[in-house]
Amino acid sequence: xxxxxxxxxxxxxxxxxxxxxxxxxxxxxxxxxxxxxxxxxxxxxxxxxxxxxxxxxxxxxxxxxxxxxxxxxxxxxxxxxxxxxxxxxxxxxxxxxxxxxxxxxxxxxxxxxxxxxxxxxxxxxxxxxxxxxxxxxxxxxxxxxxxxxxxxxxxxxxxxxxxxxxxxxxxxxxxxxxxxxxxxxxxxxxxxxxxxxxxxxxxxxxxxxxxxxxxxxxxxxxxxxxxxxxxxxxxxxxxxxxxxxxxxxxxxxxxxxxxx
Amino acid sequence: xxxxxxxxxxxxxxxxxxxxxxxxxxxxxxxxxxxxxxxxxxxxxxxxxxxxxxxxxxxxxxxxxxxxxxxxxxxxxxxxxxxxxxxxxxxxxxxxxxxxxxxxxxxxxxxxxxxxxxxxxxxxxxxxxxxxxxxxxxxxxxxxxxxxxxxxxxxxxxxxxxxxxxxxxxxxxxxxxxxxxxxxxxxxxxxxxxxxxxxxxxxxxxxxxxxxxxxxxxxxxxxxxxxxxxxxxxxxxxxxxxxxxxxxxxxxxxxxxx
Numbered sequence: 001x002x003x004x005x006x007x008x009x010x011x012x013x014x015x016x017x018x019x020x021x022x023x024x025x026x027x028x029x030x031x032x033x034x035x036x037x038x039x040x041x042x043x044x045x046x047x048x049x050x051x052x053x054x055x056x057x058x059x060x061x062x063x064x065x066x067x068x069x070x071x072x073x074x075x076x077x078x079x080x081x082x083x084x085x086x087x088x089x090x091x092x093x094x095x096x097x098x099x100x101x102x103x104x105x106x107x108x109x110x111x112x113x114x115x116x117x118x119x120x121x122x123x124x125x126x127x128x129x130x131x132x133x134x135x136x137x138x139x140x141x142x143x144x145x146x147x148x149x150x151x152x153x154x155x156x157x158x159x160x161x162x163x164x165x166x167x168x169x170x171x172x173x174x175x176x177x178x179x180x181x182x183x184x185x186x187x188x189x190x191x192x193x194x195x196x197x198x199x200x201x202x203x204x205x206x207x208x209x210x211x212x213x214x215x216x217x218x219x220x221x222x223x224x225x226x227x228x229x230x231x232x233x234x235x236x237x238x239x240x241x242x243x244x245x246x247x248x249x250x251x252x253x254x255x256x257x258x259x260x
Numbered sequence: 261x262x263x264x265x266x267x268x269x270x271x272x273x274x275x276x277x278x279x280x281x282x283x284x285x286x287x288x289x290x291x292x293x294x295x296x297x298x299x300x301x302x303x304x305x306x307x308x309x310x311x312x313x314x315x316x317x318x319x320x321x322x323x324x325x326x327x328x329x330x331x332x333x334x335x336x337x338x339x340x341x342x343x344x345x346x347x348x349x350x351x352x353x354x355x356x357x358x359x360x361x362x363x364x365x366x367x368x369x370x371x372x373x374x375x376x377x378x379x380x381x382x383x384x385x386x387x388x389x390x391x392x393x394x395x396x397x398x399x400x401x402x403x404x405x406x407x408x409x410x411x412x413x414x415x416x417x418x419x420x421x422x423x424x425x426x427x428x429x430x431x432x433x434x435x436x437x438x439x440x441x442x443x444x445x446x447x448x449x450x451x452x453x454x455x456x457x458x459x460x461x462x463x464x465x466x467x468x469x470x471x472x473x474x475x476x477x478x479x480x481x482x483x484x485x486x487x488x489x490x491x492x493x494x495x496x497x498x499x500x501x502x503x504x505x506x507x508x509x510x511x512x513x514x515x516x517x518x
Contacts, residue, residue: 087422105419114291114415115469124412127423154470155415 036098038063038209039084039178044093046079053079055233057093061178061211066204068221069213071230077213078106080230081180084211099177104167106182112156112163118142119151121166125173141169144202146195161192168199179203181212197223271491274384275501277392278448278457279487281399283479285441286458288434291414291472296346297331299455300353301435302442304330306360306451309376309443314369320391320443327439330356357451379450379502381491391444398437403476406430411472448487453506457483460509464516486512
């Protein structure tokens with residue numbers, strides 16, 4: 001497990017030219033994957049109005065890993081993130097975490113026309129934090145996500161990609177050990193997506209555990225250490241190559257079964 | 261307060277206070293997308309006001325209870341008619357207004373219904389000014405103690421709930437203060453027209469304000485100009501101030517440029 005993870009990390013570092021730990025702002029834990037999971041999901045099920053959203057989901061997330069949660073619309077990705085965050089309560093199963101959890105929400109849950117500056121929006125992250133350690137400034141975080149100089153601008157004067165970065169900066173302000181991101185790369189251009197992934201990679205390297213829901217398939221998955229494929233239940237879980245192989249095997253099995 | 265030598269001073273103070281507190285409350289309600297609930301409450305206070313006046317009780321008590329009852333009923337019906345909330349809320353609004361109008365002949369009360377609906381600022385007295393002061397104090401207390409939470413709730417309501425901020429408490433207090441503000445503004449502009457002062461000054465300042473605080477200050481400034489200007493014009497033209505303020509609010513919107 002660990003050798004695969006190390007190999008994956010080396011590959012991703014080369015791909016996206018991630019700066020090493022000298023830029024990491026968080027000192028939340030160890031810099032490499034630990035054997036003890038920071039988040040453990042066991043047999044979790046959740047129903048919306050007697051309709052099953054997710055069923056018997058098992059998942060372990062280790063410190064310092066960047067994990068993609070992929071699946072089609074309605075697969076239960078957001079539901080799982082909200083269950084992990086504690087916004088929803090599971091009908092069955094247990095969720096255990098070794099630290100605090102932050103969620104970067106989907107675009108749709110924000111009122112972008114609200115009169116607020118970028119700095120004020122990032123500072124709202126302080127209302128959620130229980131961290132009594134080193135306080136981060138909004139300016140530091142805006143620099144980290146590549147928005148230096150835009151702190152005084154109104155939120156609705158930014159582009160969609162810049163707004164996503166503001167949400168990421170607000171989530172980072174909470175200084176949690178686990179960070180959940182709900183579709184952070186949807187409806188943004190490739191350079192912005194790459195920048196977001198770079199920041200996420202930096203956070204993982206500083207010890208934070210990240211779970212990122214995504215619609216991205218194919219080569220985009222190579223940016224992550226691990227991939228979880230969800231469609232009501234976990235269909236596959238592992239490194240991007242392992243998941244691709246599992247899905248190919250499943251497609252072959254279904255194909256041979258269908259063809260008799 | 262009733263013994264002011266200058267007859268227009270009390271109405272002017274009332275106009276200034278209403279111009280100050282209505283848009284400030286409106287800024288909260290519009291940014292939280294709850295302005296329809298505010299209009300519902302403005303109309304829902306009518307039966308309570310009529311009852312209180314008929315039985316010679318304090319209108320604040322009657323109006324507050326009646327307004328809260330309207331909001332509570334709307335909340336219940338919103339669950340039953342999910343996705344069609346606007347229809348349910350407008351029905352409650354009309355129903356409470358109609359009930360208030362019916363109570364006047366039913367109780368055979370000597371109440372000037374027109375004044376309750378459209379205001380009668382020139383008849384304003386010291387008690388009306390005190391009611392605006394009570395509403396202003398409650399509003400100021402909420403803003404001083406919960407400003408950051410009000411911003412959070414406006415920009416990211418789901419996030420505020422997830423962060424375990426006291427969302428229900430803040431929403432209830434906002435409803436309570438809305439009822440207080442509406443009741444205190446009734447002598448000035450009436451239950452029907454108060455919504456104009458809650459909305460128009462906020463709408464013209466919304467896009468150019470960089471924070472909720474700035475929006476409130478600018479809206480209050482615009483509100484004071486509208487209400488005091490409306491009163492002055494009404495005295496000059498010998499027209500009722502409430503409807504004139506309502507028309508000024510309407511005129512402001514189409515001619516406003518960003």
